Amino acid sequence: MPPTADLPGFLHNVAPILDSWGYLAIGGVIVVESFGVPAPGQTIMVAGSIYAGAGRMNIFLVALISFVTAVAGDNIGYWIGLRGGRKIVHRWGKYIFVTPARLEKAEQFFAKRGNRIIVVARFIDGLRQLNGVIAGITRMPWKTFLLYNAIGAALWVGWWCTVAYLLGANLVHIMGRAHEYRWSIIGVLGAALAIYVTLHVRHVRRRRARTAQLALEESQSQA
Numbered sequence: 001m002p003p004t005a006d007l008p009g010f011l012h013n014v015a016p017i018l019d020s021w022g023y024l025a026i027g028g029v030i031v032v033e034s035f036g037v038p039a040p041g042q043t044i045m046v047a048g049s050i051y052a053g054a055g056r057m058n059i060f061l062v063a064l065i066s067f068v069t070a071v072a073g074d075n076i077g078y079w080i081g082l083r084g085g086r087k088i089v090h091r092w093g094k095y096i097f098v099t100p101a102r103l104e105k106a107e108q109f110f111a112k113r114g115n116r117i118i119v120v121a122r123f124i125d126g127l128r129q130l131n132g133v134i135a136g137i138t139r140m141p142w143k144t145f146l147l148y149n150a151i152g153a154a155l156w157v158g159w160w161c162t163v164a165y166l167l168g169a170n171l172v173h174i175m176g177r178a179h180e181y182r183w184s185i186i187g188v189l190g191a192a193l194a195i196y197v198t199l200h201v202r203h204v205r206r207r208r209a210r211t212a213q214l215a216l217e218e219s220q221s222q223a
Helices: 009-021 023-034 041-053 059-083 085-096 100-113 115-123 127-137 144-165 170-180 180-220
Strands: none
Touching: 009 023, 009 041, 023 041, 023 059, 041 059, 041 085, 041 144, 059 127, 085 180, 115 127, 115 144, 127 144
């Protein structure tokens, strides 16, 4: 395994674990993070992908192990939520920094967006760790959860493994440059969101107007 120096700044904390345990470290950290433990799952996956880019690990094994353990961990979380629900989280959650307030906030976010949030939950810190637990608590059908969760895990693993593998240690430099322009990026994203919302609201209003017009015409024809 490569020395710690092969990993850029924010990845140094996982280097000793990765150096000692290799693929087992990636799988172990991701699986425990996926059922609620605040472990650096995404960080160690990125580190493993950078190692793979340097020829010291196999990127396909890194991706496969990350995907399988992410899905497995989320399903453990689902079982915890389904069987123990809020009681377990409220009693023991404080030991892994899952407070009732944090759980309630995540549940509200989850409830508003339904199945779609399962797909993107892995990209959102907090939901990544509580995704399965909340799905179990809300008693989402297991097959539905499994499908959307697998899609989300595949996208998450595919994105970060590909980016880290191709960019390697340059990833931190690029992220640093992006941080310098964060307000410009936020502004562009905000403008794009505003345009989307405006167009969506306009579309909904037009659809409602057409529906009302058709209902009026139908009532007039029946009179």
